[in-house]
Amino acid sequence: MTKTGYIYIYILLLAGAAVLHLMPGKAFASSDAAADINMNKELSVIEASSSLMTPDALTEPADVNISSQAIREYSELKESEINKLFERFGFNKVVQGSIMFYSDKKRSFSKSLGLASRYIKDMSAVFIEKGMPAELAFLPLIESGYINHASSDKSASGIWQFIPSTARRYGLKIDSWVDERRDPVKSTVAASEYLSDMYDKFGSWNLALAAYNAGEGKIGMAIKQNKDDDYWKMRGTGYITEETKRFIPSFVAAAAIATYPEKYGFDSIDHAEPLRYDEVVIKASMDLSTVADFTGAGVEDIKDLNPELKSWCTPLNVSEYTLRIPAGTKESFLGRIAEATDDELFYVRVYRVAAGDTLGKIAKMFHSSVQAIIDINSLGKNAVIVAGRDILVPVNRAEQIKAGKVVYLKPLGKCKSL
Numbered sequence: 257m258t259k260t261g262y263i264y265i266y267i268l269l270l271a272g273a274a275v276l277h278l279m280p281g282k283a284f285a286s287s288d289a290a291a292d293i294n295m296n297k298e299l300s301v302i303e304a305s306s307s308l309m310t311p312d313a314l315t316e317p318a319d320v321n322i323s324s325q326a327i328r329e330y331s332e333l334k335e336s337e338i339n340k341l342f343e344r345f346g347f348n349k350v351v352q353g354s355i356m357f358y359s360d361k362k363r364s365f366s367k368s369l370g371l372a373s374r375y376i377k378d379m380s381a382v383f384i385e386k387g388m389p390a391e392l393a394f395l396p397l398i399e400s401g402y403i404n405h406a407s408s409d410k411s412a413s414g415i416w417q418f419i420p421s422t423a424r425r426y427g428l429k430i431d432s433w434v435d436e437r438r439d440p441v442k443s444t445v446a447a448s449e450y451l452s453d454m455y456d457k458f459g460s461w462n463l464a465l466a467a468y469n470a471g472e473g474k475i476g477m478a479i480k481q482n483k484d485d486d487y488w489k490m491r492g493t494g495y496i497t498e499e500t501k502r503f504i505p506s507f508v509a510a511a512a513i514a515t516y517p518e519k520y521g522f523d524s525i526d527h528a529e530p531l532r533y534d535e536v537v538i539k540a541s542m543d544l545s546t547v548a549d550f551t552g553a554g555v556e557d558i559k560d561l562n563p564e565l566k567s568w569c570t571p572l573n574v575s576e577y578t579l580r581i582p583a584g585t586k587e588s589f590l591g592r593i594a595e596a597t598d599d600e601l602f603y604v605r606v607y608r609v610a611a612g613d614t615l616g617k618i619a620k621m622f623h624s625s626v627q628a629i630i631d632i633n634s635l636g637k638n639a640v641i642v643a644g645r646d647i648l649v650p651v652n653r654a655e656q657i658k659a660g661k662v663v664y665l666k667p668l669g670k671c672k673s674l
């Protein structure tokens with residue numbers, strides 16, 4: 257988006273153009289819920305954090321003549337927001353150096369800024385509703401670049417880079433079927449709760465961020481050793497790691513650039529479309545290729561909306577699952593479900609175990625997974641299979657068809673009840 261485009265948005269806001277729907281009142285609204293947004297709340301959210309504004313699909317009319325006064329007001333607004341950011345978190349030579357670092361990496365950082373547009377409005381709303389600084393929604397710029405499947409050598413994963421223990425502590429499920437750290441909706445709520453707890457513990461957003469990076473135990477010990485809870489003073493000691501010393505300056509720099517990209521030379525950002533979807537509750541597992549068929553979307557589209565899924569089907573170990581499908585497809589999806597025959601919904605193969613078979617061998621044979629076989633056959637912890645006996649093997653319909661394999665498929669059971 258060009259600078260002129262942002263200024264045009266600002267003018268419309270000044271005119272009270274609430275119909276733009278720039279910021280939903282609730283985080284990550286489905287398309288059904290988005291229609292019920294309270295407009296007064298929406299405007300107050302925008303005014304509270306106009307630095308997070310990214311238009312959904314707004315194009316600048318060709319006949320708009322933006323005055324120099326409007327340009328000046330826009331610049332003053334953005335400068336004011338950056339000043340507030342610096343007042344809250346601090347500004348010094350280290351932050352300035354971080355700004356220069358990201359400014360020198362325009363191509364890669366622009367990609368992250370563009371991808372942020374998919375999530376930033378809804379993420380910021382989560383923090384605003386909790387009375388937290390809206391700019392915390394920019395933290396993934398330095399954690400993951402807003403990539404759902406980002407991972408680290410420390411076993412961190414997702415947009416917010418949770419390690420497994422912290423993820424589970426804040427209610428994120430990780431098992432053979434899902435990894436909710438990769439879900440942008442659930443992980444943002446968890447991140448807001450974690451940061452809020454760290455702020456309550458340390459009384460400073462800088463220390464809360466430091467604890468997010470290093471762990472609360474290490475920051476608590478550093479404060480005790482330093483006998484001072486000022487992050488910037490602590491940064492000059494050996495009580496925190498070099499990574500944690502870089503973490504807050506990097507965040508402040510990234511947030512400043514995201515607040516006013518044009519100021520730092522980011523004039524051409526390819527903004528991603530905001531995340532929008534419908535939700536349906538299914539009572540039995542479904543092959544994602546069938547979900548794609550029923551919505552008229554591609555399998556990759558379904559996976560993209562449900563990044564927590566680790567397999568080619570929805571979980572087999574739950575009685576129901578809330579599935580995201582493309583916005584506007586809920587009615588047709590439900591219609592297809594109502595008309596579907598059992599064998600359209602999920603596929604399993606009946607396989608007779610041979611001597612020498614293992615679960616791993618069988619899973620590889622049918623492009624399935626060991627856990628899927630265990631779950632569908634209720635094999636339990638011991639997972640014993642006996643030669644000569646039949647077991648059910650979940651199979652990916654799309655892969656079977658693509659491979660040209662003719663297999664005997666048996667429906668798992670009816671799942672028309674939603």
